[in-house]
Amino acid sequence: MTTDDIPLTPLEEDDALAGEYVLGVLSLTDRLAVETRLKNDTAFAALVTAWEDRLAPLNDAYADAPAPDLLPQIEARLFPTPAKPARRPIFGWLFGTLTAAAVAAGAAFLLLPPPAAPVIATLGEATSPLRFEARFDGQALTITRVAGSAAPEGQVQEVWIIAPDAAPVSLGLLPGDSLTVPYPEAPAGWTLAVSLEPQGGSPTGAPTGPVLAAGTITDL
Structure with a gap:
């Protein structure tokens, strides 16, 4: 043994x-x-x-020797992050195209000039050598000379608004091509007129010179 x-x-x-x-x-x-x-x-x-x-x-x-940090690997195995589904290239391309088109359309819209206010009165006949148009944008009246020229030196064109059976009220002088004045509404049936006045406007608060053009405000 x-x-x-x-x-x-x-x-x-x-x-x-x-x-x-x-x-x-x-x-x-x-x-x-x-x-x-x-x-x-x-x-x-x-x-x-x-x-x-x-x-x-x-x-x-x-x-x-330091112990290896295995916690991240353990957590990754126990709680895996679900993978995001891959987007098909065609949808990514289509989304990018639509986004670019929307941005371009928005930029084009912003670059477009605002629409012109509607014409509410024409002062003067279509064949008159001196003619004006009045437009109203909801907040202001704009009277623009669309034919003819400014008043001679030493004189000025003055714009008036006239309610039915009332005296004319001056809206202001027209030394250039147009006049814009704040106005709450454009009352249909009222008259707009332009008279020729001395430099500085009518001295009496009423037209003193000849009426060059006139027109009635119509409904918008």
Whole structure:
């Protein structure tokens, strides 16, 4: 009989098992069984401690290595982020085209001049050498000379508004091509007229010179 055939005593078996545990050579099942035993068997725990103390000097030959940060990888495996569905190229191209078209249309709209206010009165006949148009945009009246020229030097054209059976009221002078005055409404049936006055306008508050053109305000 050789020494290999001599069975180990229970203490020797526990001591060998403790050494294998400290060295980390046990299977997972055996290691879990040892860790369970350590919680209740103080004598066996003392054998494990003895082996740890015996093998501790071997660690001095190795530098401490930081433990790898595995938490991000674990979280990524446990809680994967769902992948976004790939957009088909045709839809991306179509969306880009529609967006560009909308931007271009909006820019074109902003660049368009505002629509002209409607004409509410024509002062003078279509064949008259001197003719005016009156427009109303809801907030102001604009009287514009569309044919003819300004008054001669030393005189000025003056614009009047005349309610039915009322005296003329001056809207202002027309030294240039047009006159714009704030006005709350354009009352249908009232008359607009332009007279020729001395420089600076009528001295009396009523037309003193000839009426050059006149027209009636119509419904918008």
